[in-house]
Every structure is written in structure tokens, then in C-alpha cells.
Amino acid sequence: MASLLITNIRQLVNVREQTAVLRGSQLAQLPCIDNAYLIIEDDTVAGHGRMEDVPKGKFSSTHTFDAAGGSVLPAWCDSHTHTVFAASREEEFVYKIRGMSYADIAAKGGGILNSARKLNDAPEDLLFNQAWARLDELSKLGTGAIEIKSGYGLTVEGELKMLRVIKKLKERSGLSIKATFLGAHTYPQEYKSNHQGYIDSIIKDMLPVIAREKLADYIDVFCEEGFFSPEETALICKAGMAHGLKPKIHANQLHLSQGTQVGVKLGAISVDHLETMDEDAIQALAHSNTIGTLLPTAAFFLRMPFQPARALIDAGCAIALASDFNPGSSPSGNMNLVVAMSCIQMKMLPEEAINAATLNGAYAMELGQELGSITIGKKASLILTKPIPSLAYYPYAFGSNLIDKVMIKGEWL
Numbered sequence: 001m002a003s004l005l006i007t008n009i010r011q012l013v014n015v016r017e018q019t020a021v022l023r024g025s026q027l028a029q030l031p032c033i034d035n036a037y038l039i040i041e042d043d044t045v046a047g048h049g050r051m052e053d054v055p056k057g058k059f060s061s062t063h064t065f066d067a068a069g070g071s072v073l074p075a076w077c078d079s080h081t082h083t084v085f086a087a088s089r090e091e092e093f094v095y096k097i098r099g100m101s102y103a104d105i106a107a108k109g110g111g112i113l114n115s116a117r118k119l120n121d122a123p124e125d126l127l128f129n130q131a132w133a134r135l136d137e138l139s140k141l142g143t144g145a146i147e148i149k150s151g152y153g154l155t156v157e158g159e160l161k162m163l164r165v166i167k168k169l170k171e172r173s174g175l176s177i178k179a180t181f182l183g184a185h186t187y188p189q190e191y192k193s194n195h196q197g198y199i200d201s202i203i204k205d206m207l208p209v210i211a212r213e214k215l216a217d218y219i220d221v222f223c224e225e226g227f228f229s230p231e232e233t234a235l236i237c238k239a240g241m242a243h244g245l246k247p248k249i250h251a252n253q254l255h256l257s258q259g260t261q262v263g264v265k266l267g268a269i270s271v272d273h274l275e276t277m278d279e280d281a282i283q284a285l286a287h288s289n290t291i292g293t294l295l296p297t298a299a300f301f302l303r304m305p306f307q308p309a310r311a312l313i314d315a316g317c318a319i320a321l322a323s324d325f326n327p328g329s330s331p332s333g334n335m336n337l338v339v340a341m342s343c344i345q346m347k348m349l350p351e352e353a354i355n356a357a358t359l360n361g362a363y364a365m366e367l368g369q370e371l372g373s374i375t376i377g378k379k380a381s382l383i384l385t386k387p388i389p390s391l392a393y394y395p396y397a398f399g400s401n402l403i404d405k406v407m408i409k410g411e412w413l
């Protein structure tokens with residue numbers, strides 16, 4: 001068994017004996033050990049404590065790594081992304097700067113349909129290689145686990161192609177990856193006036209193959225005005241659930257879509273976005289086991305009001321943070337920026353943001369028993385920071401790269 005002893009850790013962050021989803025005021029509790037050591041056996045956390053208590057004899061044959069005053073955090077758990085896409089959309093970014101609205105751009109064939117056209121034309125190998133390079137970049141930015149959605153296919157072949165790419169990424173990457181089927185991202189052009197026809201295709205043509213080939217862990221629907229209604233969302237999610245896929249819903253992004261309430265009723269793992277919330281939606285979420293996943297970089301990029309993180313936490317909700325990495329509304333998968341933006345713009349405490357981007361992110365992918373905290377028996381997926389004066393410095397100095405090294409399942413990158 002290969003053992004590694006990491007010494008001289010200024011702060012070992014999010015150290016827990018046992019874990020569960022954190023809600024409300026629990027999010028502000030971030031247990032740390034100052035001046036710590038950490039022991040890793042193979043890919044697993046095997047021990048930790050204060051430097052003066054390093055178990056000298058027992059680990060004499062252990063390889064030692066001196067953290068030299070850097071701090072160690074669990075790697076980020078990014079529970080909402082669209083990392084497989086064929087092309088960037090910076091031309092739409094410039095249209096928006098010039099004053100065009102999302103609707104104007106969609107009318108010009110832009111938006112999700114633009115990504116869908118390009119994805120359907122792209123060979124599977126190219127999509128895989130592009131997504132592989134993105135995962136490589138994200139892992140160096142400290143992401144250790146990631147959820148990836150389909151939803152830029154919108155045809156049977158396109159959706160299956162995306163999910164097969166995600167399956168291949170799962171098989172080959174050291175990162176922990178979960179796959180979500182988002183066939184209900186928007187209505188393709190040819191079904192513009194035949195919504196039921198597309199829903200039938202999702203249910204009858206796509207879901208049975210996805211289930212047979214085990215291509216997805218979750219089902220997602222963009223529940224939004226002009227996209228999928230609450231009734232359509234429930235219908236599609238229930239069809240997915242009949243195939244063993246649990247729901248994770250795009251909810252309350254642009255309007256009070258009822259997506260949160262539908263998700264809660266269905267027992268969704270998470271409802272995601274939540275830019276546009278009222279008291280009814282907040283209370284529904286607070287009294288459920290569904291995690292509310294906030295995507296602040298999407299609000300930032302679309303110049304929308306940020307998610308009401310304080311109201312959600314004060315109401316007792318379980319909150320996760322994710323990047324929403326996609327070419328249209330969040331062309332960044334940098335979780336360090338997500339954490340900083342959550343503190344700066346949503347007034348989350350650094351402790352709350354780190355918990356939401358690690359432990360609760362892991363639970364939003366049902367990986368809470370494997371990742372998201374420094375816990376004996378969990379995977380050793382870690383961020384080693386450069387020496388920083390305090391934990392709050394990490395989101396405060398949002399423009400600096402404060403990562404020294406990243407470890408994924410016991411291996412330094």
C-alpha cells in the first residue's frame with residue numbers, strides 16, 4: 001500500500017468524522033485543523049491531526065511531502081455543468097454588448113439552438129477531445145468531481161452522442177463524473193409548434209435507449225416560460241424516474257417558473273439556478289430534502305440579479321454552488337471564481353461558500369459519502385493552496401491563482 005504523509009499544512013479545511021448535507025446555519029460551520037498533517041493511503045484519506053501528533057513510528061516508511069505552510073481543502077464538487085459542447089459563442093456575447101436581448105439572439109437562431117446545430121454536425125471524437133481538454137483545465141483549477149449534462153443534441157442521435165461522450169469521459173478520467181440527460185433543454189425548430197411530438201420523442205425514442213445503455217444518472221428539464229411548463233417538466237421527469245433517473249431541474253432562472261415547487265414535489269436531488277425566487281418557492285425548498293444549487297457566474301454573465309443566497313440560508317435551505325459551465329450563459333467552469341463571487345455578490349461567508357462548493361456539491365451528485373470533505377475513508381481529492389494568511393483570503397483575492405497543486409484520488413496532477 002502506498003502511503004503519503006503531508007506535513008506542515010497551515011490549515012486543513014473541512015475536516016469531518018461523518019458527513020451529511022448541510023442546511024441553513026450549519027453551512028457556516030467549517031471545521032478546520034491548524035498546523036496539521038494528513039495521511040493518504042493509495043487514493044484514500046487515512047489519517048490527520050496536528051503536527052505535534054504526527055504518528056512517527058507507524059508511518060516511518062511513508063513518503064513525505066512538505067506543504068510548507070499551504071492550506072489543504074477538499075477539491076471542488078461542481079454539480080451543474082454543460083461541459084460537452086461543440087463551439088464557443090462569443091459572437092452572441094458581442095451582440096449582447098451591442099444591446100441585443102436573449103430573445104433577439106434566439107430569434108436569429110442563436111442560443112441553445114445554435115449550440116445544437118453545431119453539436120449535431122460535430123463528430124463524437126472531436127466532442128470527446130474538446131471536453132477532455134476542458135476537464136484537464138478544470139481539474140488544475142481544483143475541480144475533483146463534476147456533473148455533465150446533455151441537452152445540445154435535441155435529436156435522438158445528438159442526445160445519445162453527447163451521453164456516449166460523457167460515458168467515455170467517466171471511464172477514462174480520474175475525476176468523478178455524473179451524467180444528466182437534458183433532452184428537454186429547449187424545443188428543436190422542427191417541433192416548434194408540436195411540443196407534444198418532441199416530448200413523445202424524449203419519452204419513447206430517447207429514454208429507453210439511455211436506460212438500456214446506462215448513459216445517464218439523472219434527468220433534467222429547463223422549466224421556464226417559453227421552454228418547458230411545470231406540467232411538461234413533471235411528465236418528463238416522471239418518465240425518467242420510471243427508468244431509474246432521479247430529477248435535477250433547471251428552475252426559477254428567468255421567471256417564477258414553479259420549477260422549484262415541481263422539483264420538490266418529485267423529490268428532485270437538486271433544483272438549480274434560482275435567480276428568480278419568491279417566498280413560496282423559498283419555503284417549498286426549505287421544507288424539502290432537495291438541494292438548491294446556485295449558479296452565480298450565470299447570473300453574472302447574463303447581467304441578472306444574483307441568487308438570494310442569504311434568504312435561502314436564513315430559511316434553512318441546503319445550498320450548493322456550481323459553475324453551470326456552458327457556452328451561452330457561463331463560459332467559465334472555474335469554481336474558485338464561483339466561490340469568490342458567492343462571497344462578494346451574494347454575501348455568503350467564506351465558510352458557507354466553501355461548504356456549498358465542496359460537501360453540498362458532492363451531495364448534489366450523490367457523492368457525499370466519497371468526496372467533499374477531509375474524512376477518513378473518503379477519496380483524497382484535494383487542493384493545496386499557496387501559503388495564504390487566512391481562509392477568507394482565498395475568495396477575497398479573487399483574481400489571484402492561489403492553487404499550488406491539486407491531488408485527484410491520491411495522485412498529484
Ligand SMILES: N=CN[C@@H](CCC(=O)O)C(=O)O
Nearest residue numbers: 111112222298324326328329
Ligand atoms: N438555462 C438553461 N441552460 C443553460 C444555458 C444554455 C445556453 O445558453 O447554451 C444554463 O443553465 O444556463
Ligand SMILES: [Zn+2]
Nearest residue numbers: 080082250324
Ligand atoms: Zn445549466
